[in-house]
Amino acid sequence: MTNTTELHPPAPIRHHPMEIARDTWVIQATHGEGVAPQAVHMNSMVIRGAEPVVVDTGAPIHRDQYLEDLFSIVEPEDVRWVFISHDDVDHYGNAAEVMAACPNATLVATWFLCERLATEGFPVPPWRWRWIGDGESFEAGDRTLHAVRPPLYDSPTTRGLYDDRTGVYWASDCYATPVERGTAFVADLDPAAWAGGFVTFQGWNSPWVSMLEPDAFAVQCRRIEALRPTAIATAHGPTIEASHVQQAFELLRSVPTAVIPPQPGQPVLDEIVAAIRAAGAPA
Ligand SMILES: [Fe+2]
Ligand SMILES: [Fe+2]
Numbered sequence: 001m002t003n004t005t006e007l008h009p010p011a012p013i014r015h016h017p018m019e020i021a022r023d024t025w026v027i028q029a030t031h032g033e034g035v036a037p038q039a040v041h042m043n044s045m046v047i048r049g050a051e052p053v054v055v056d057t058g059a060p061i062h063r064d065q066y067l068e069d070l071f072s073i074v075e076p077e078d079v080r081w082v083f084i085s086h087d088d089v090d091h092y093g094n095a096a097e098v099m100a101a102c103p104n105a106t107l108v109a110t111w112f113l114c115e116r117l118a119t120e121g122f123p124v125p126p127w128r129w130r131w132i133g134d135g136e137s138f139e140a141g142d143r144t145l146h147a148v149r150p151p152l153y154d155s156p157t158t159r160g161l162y163d164d165r166t167g168v169y170w171a172s173d174c175y176a177t178p179v180e181r182g183t184a185f186v187a188d189l190d191p192a193a194w195a196g197g198f199v200t201f202q203g204w205n206s207p208w209v210s211m212l213e214p215d216a217f218a219v220q221c222r223r224i225e226a227l228r229p230t231a232i233a234t235a236h237g238p239t240i241e242a243s244h245v246q247q248a249f250e251l252l253r254s255v256p257t258a259v260i261p262p263q264p265g266q267p268v269l270d271e272i273v274a275a276i277r278a279a280g281a282p283a
Contacts, residue, residue, distance in 0.1 A: 012029060012030065012061065012062060012065070013030060013033045013181075013182060014065065015028035015029060015030060015182045016028065016069070017046075017069050017072070017073060018185075018239070020168065020231050020233060020239045021163075021166040021167070021168045021230065021231060022166055023047060023048045023049055023166070024045065024046075024047050024048075024163070024166055024168050024233075025045065025046050025048070025073055026043050026044075026045050026184070026239055027043060027044045027045065027046060027058065027066060027069045027070060028041065028043050028182060028184065029041065029042040029043065029058060029059070029062040029065065029066065030042065030179070030181075031059070031061070033181055033182055034181075037180070038178040038179065038180065038197070039178065039180065039181060039182065040176075040179075040236050040237075041176070041179065041182065041234075041235065041236050041237050041238070042058060042059045042061075042062060042090050042235065042236070043056075043058075043233070043234065043235050043236070044056040044057055044058045044066070044070075044091075045168075045170050045233055046070060046074060047140070047143075047163060047166075048073055048074050049140060049141055049142045049143055049165070050140070050141025050142040050143075051080035051081060051140040051141035051142075052074040052078050052080060052081070053079075053080070053081040053082075053083060053140050053145065054070065054074075054079055054081065054082040054083065054098055054102075054105070055083050055085070055161055055170050056083070056085050056091040056092070056170070056172070056235060057082065057084070057091065057092060057093060057094040057095045057097075057098050058091075058093060059089060059090040059093045059094075060089065060093040060094065062094075063093070063094050063097065066094050067094065067097065067098075067101070071101070076101045076103075077103060077104055078104070079102035079104065079105045080104055080105060080106065080140065080141070081105060081106055081108055081138070081140055081145075082095060082098055082102070082105050082106070082107050082108065083108040083145070083147075083161055083170075084107065084108065084109050084113060085158055085159060085160065085161070085170065085172035085173075085235075086113065086153065086154075086155040086157040086158040086159070086172060086173075087113050087116040087117055087155055087157050088154065088155055088173075090235065091172065091235060092117065092122075095107065095122075095124070096122065096123050096124065099124045099128065100123075105128070106128055106129070107124050107128055107129050107130070108129075108130050108132050108138065108147075109129055109130070109131060109132075109157075110131050110132065110133050110157055110159070111131055112156065112157050113157040114126075114129060114131075116157060132147045132159070133147065133159065134147055134148065134149040134159050135147070135148070142165060143163055143164060143165035143166075144164045144165075145161055145162070145163055145164075146161070146162040146227075147160070147161060148160050148161070148162050148169070148223060148224065148227065149223075150171045150172055150173070150174035150175070150224060151174060151217065151220040151221045151223070151224065151252060152173070152202050152205065152206040152209055152252070152255070153172060153173055153174060153205075153206060154173055154205050154206055158172050158173070159172070160172050160174070160224075162227050162229065166230065166231075167227075167229055167230030167231070168229065168230060168231050168232075168233060169224065169227055169229035169231070169232050170233050170234075171224075171232050171233065171234045171235075172234070172235060173205055173206075173234070173235055173236060174202070174234065174252070175198075175232050175234045175237065175240060175248055175252065176201045176202075176205070176234045176235065176237035177194055177197035177198040177201050177236075177237040177238070178197045178200070178201060178236075178237070179197070179237065179238065180193075183238040184239060185238050185239050185241050186237070186238045186239070186240050186241070186244050186248075187241060187243060187244060188238065189238065195251055197237075198237075198248070198251045198252075199251060199254065199255050199258040199260065200260055200261055201236065202252065202255045203255060203258060203260030204260065204263060205236075207260075209255050209256050210256060210260070212256045213256070214253070214256045214257055217253065217255075218253050221249065221253050224249075225249050229245060230242050230245075231245070232245060232248060
């Protein structure tokens with residue numbers, strides 16, 4: 001008889017929201033932690049200002065804990081804005097549920113983002129959308145939020161979000177790094193591991209970066225550097241606090257010429273399948 005508890009990954013390790021700036025929390029989750037050598041954060045963010053803003057909505061695999069964490073910080077009826085950075089399921093994966101729970105919320109997207117979600121029958125009607133593209137901004141009560149595309153991304157709809165009240169920049173997929181275990185701030189990582197993981201993540205998530213001329217890429221990087229962010233929060237890594245922002249800028253500028261290690265190939269998959277079968281799965 002198969003022992004099914006050995007065939008399925010254990011439940012995600014629980015991480016709690018981290019306040020990274022005044023009224024600004026990163027809602028933390030990880031994928032792969034405890035079952036793989038490296039884990040990847042699946043974070044989102046919430047700003048509890050005069051008009052609370054949900055910034056990305058996490059992945060469906062974390063839905064229960066995500067909604068629990070979000071609504072421990074804001075009441076559903078108080079949420080006014082739900083900003084989706086791009087149309088990857090780890091960013092919009094609970095957006096429909098949040099919009100259903102938050103009757104006063106407007107979904108901040110773009111024309112292209114809504115077009116790409118329409119093929120999935122995304123159940124939010126147009127009168128609840130607002131389209132904010134790269135370089136545009138919107139007022140959220142006590143702050144202005146600026147949509148600014150990060151230098152690297154994996155969807156053409158991507159915009160980050162800069163909060164002019166706190167100086168926090170939400171970088172979506174950019175400025176990320178894998179971790180051995182869930183980690184709130186990059187200061188708690190080994191510096192070499194951060195640097196290596198950082199360039200690897202950017203190279204794997206945006207492989208076209210190797211086609212870029214470094215000086216031209218640096219121009220794009222300066223768009224974010226000019227914001228002088230007090231912290232950079234990212235979906236897929238620990239938050240980069242003020243003490244590490246300059247180093248993050250330098251690491252990102254190095255990516256076009258960095259040597260990016262290869263991704264795991266078929267031999268690794270063979271090992272995974274062998275381990276699963278050894279645990280009792282059917283041949
Ligand atoms: Fe993405
Ligand atoms: Fe992502």
